[in-house]
Amino acid sequence: MKVFLTRLNDAYHFETKNERGDVVHLDNKSEENPQGSSPMDLILRGISGCSSIDVVMILKKQHLELEDLQVEVEGFREDGAVLNVFKKIHLNFILKGEVPDAKALRAVALSMEKYCSVAKMLEKAAEITYEVNLNGKLLQ
Structure with missing residues (x-):
């Protein structure tokens, strides 16, 4: 896996491109008009x-199809810390079907x-919590 970054202006706007050519733009969120x-x-x-991706794949293997899947993610950082990393990440999975x-x-x-590589990597630095809502009902 390889990503290439190119600076696009004299400030903080960058373009990243992976080996397949997929493009993602980065900028400093404190800029007046982030790009x-x-x-x-x-x-x-x-x-x-x-x-x-994992959730869809797991349900497809069980021959279950979702009508819709949304995830709301909120990251909580330590205010004023020099390394302002996430201390907690909460995901709200909203499923319909x-x-x-x-x-x-x-x-x-x-x-x-078990399967989400990103979650497994981040759990070393942040507490990760989640909730599941299915067809408008919070599951427990």
Whole structure:
């Protein structure tokens, strides 16, 4: 896996491109008009994408199809710290479809606790929590 970064202006706007040619723009969130995501924003996007791929894959293997999948991710950082890393990350999985409650819970748990590489890497630095909502109901 390899990524290439190119500076696009005289400030903080960068373009990153992977070996396949997929492009993602980065910028400093404190800029007046940021032209891309901040690096820390990309980390939250990464954990939501990684876990969502797992959930869809796990349910597909069980011949269960989701009508919709959304994930809200919130990262909590230590205010004023010089290294302002995430101390806690919370994910809210919002699923819709004809999926049994237990299977939805199990798919998310398997992703977060076993398969999501991003979550496994981040759990070394931050507490990761999650909740699962299926068809408007919070699952326990």
